[in-house]
Amino acid sequence: MLHFSVALFSLSLLSFFTSIDSTPRITLGFSYNDVLLTPKHSSANSRSDADTSTKLSKRIYLSTPIVSANMDTVTESRMAIAMAQCGGIGIIHRFNSIEEQVGQVEKVKRFRSAVIASPITISPEATVCQARQLMREKNITGLLVTDSNKKLLGIFTSRDMRFLPDSETPIKALMTKREDIATGNKDISIAKAKELLMKHRVEKLPLVDENDCIIGLITSKDIYHRAEYPHASTDSQDRLLVGAAIGVKEDSIDRAKALVSAGADVLVIDIAHGDSDLEVNTLKQIKSLFPDVDVIAGNVCTPEGTQRLIEAGADAIKVGVGPGSICTTRIVSGSGYPQLSAVINCTHVADAYGIPVIADGGIQTSGDITKAIAAGASTVMLGSLLAGTDESPGTPFLKNGKKFKVIRGMASFGTNLKRADTTKKEAYVPEGVEAIIPYKGSMAETVHQLIGGLYSGMSYCGVSTLSELRGNGDFVQITAAGMRESRAHDVQEMA
Ligand code: XMP
DSSP states (O other): OHHHHHHHHHHHHHHHHHHTTOOOOOOOOOOGGGEEEOOOOOOOSOGGGOBOOEESSSSOEESSOEEEOSOTTTOSHHHHHHHHHTTOEEEEOSSSOHHHHHHHHHHHHHHOOSSBSSOOEEOTTSBHHHHHHHHHHHTOSEEEEEOTTOBEEEEEEGGGGTTOOSOOOBGGGTSEEGGGOOOBOTTOOHHHHHHHHHHTTOSEEEEEOTTSBEEEEEEHHHHHHHHHOTTOOBOTTSOBOOEEEEOSSTTHHHHHHHHHHHTOSEEEEEOSOOSSHHHHHHHHHHHHHOTTSEEEEEEEOSHHHHHHHHHTTOSEEEEOSSOSTTBOHHHHHSOOOOHHHHHHHHHHHHHHHTOOEEEESOOOSHHHHHHHHHTTOSEEEESTTTTTBTTSSSOOEEETTEEEEEEEOTTSTTTTTTTOOTTSTTOOOOOBOEEEEEOOBOHHHHHHHHHHHHHHHHHHTTOSBHHHHTTOOOEEEOOHHHHHHHSOOSSOOOO
16 A cells, blocks of 8 residues: 555656656766867978967957956956957956946057047146146156147157156246147158157157147057057057956946947956846847947856857857856856866857857966867957966065965955945855965966967867867867876976
């Protein structure tokens, strides 16, 4: 009898589960460290001939497949400038006020340009003290002195006041006067401008119209940057490219409007669980407001999430749930997907729409960059590999005689201190940690090493362009012994 009733109960339980189709599913997923790329024949003569150009989003191309993460210990204007100079792009984080984020974007956009269309001007009656403050505020070394109609009267530079204390002296007494200033007109070529700057041994060449009114400015610094960084990521006016992150709540639309008018080239809608109505609705709203601005959406880790965001208008997809160095999402929530498999699965769908994928998080070595691209990503987003460099926000500090900087997850407690009210039931639950990371010196050196490793990886894969590598990885799964064999072993490393 008992047997019968248990059997009956089990049967009804089984049919209940069957009817709601809740059988758990399980698949195998791989992380970068689980695999290697099988070497193939290479016919390239030199690794440095490799072409690493790629697509960031539907309309934006980069010569280096690296994007610096929108984290407050990774990307502000200094990192974004350095990233764009080396052919990648930086995404300014959103953990600040709209004004602060806009200011960061403006600093990048002002850093270099073929012609500065609206140079900063000052009245001849202004004092040395006022000029010094304006230069400091705008982060520039010289001001064009004009009347109220923008007619050129002189130039006042930091050299003119180098040994003067803050003073009430009007700058007209110290400036270089109009008759001693070389100028160009609206049709001047960069080559001619360079010639004039050299001939007159000056740093700035104002451009004037037929009434001697200011219409632009060419600086020797801009010409130098153009020559020094030929692969820099630039817009049509030769200004550096920069992206900026927004969220999905409260101020996101106002933030997006302010960032676009400040010149942001690409927006990133960045939330931890991008496969959500909140993200889809924000994305649709942003795309209808700014159809000409590329929008990167994420983060997702499944083909379904990728498809939903692309159909809502995404111009690139950011893939990665929980692989980051400072992430605890997988531990806290139990959710996520091993990053290599996530990139392979999401790219499979994104490719069908011609939309690039950014592999975000979990990149520990240059070899991982090669693996991410061979898995299908077009670019990689880096956090910890770039934190700790001179260009990341924050100051290095000493600990046990060694220099470190701070890195923190954007969902860590420290970052969200304002939101965290531990007296409330719904107190903030962090999904990231705050940590220290060894100080690494210049970002350019780090990127040089990463790109050198990528060149090498491309050579082992028998390709000379990133588009040949992308999605064409021939991966082999390795064991724990294979992993051990891959690293330096049976020796004691010197450093
Ligand atoms: P890496 O490994 O390059 O990863 O340092 C950077 C990426 O990590 C993500 N990120 C977080 N993920 N909790 C998370 O689960 C966090 O607090 C957090 N902060 C950053 C983000 O995608 C970043 O680009």
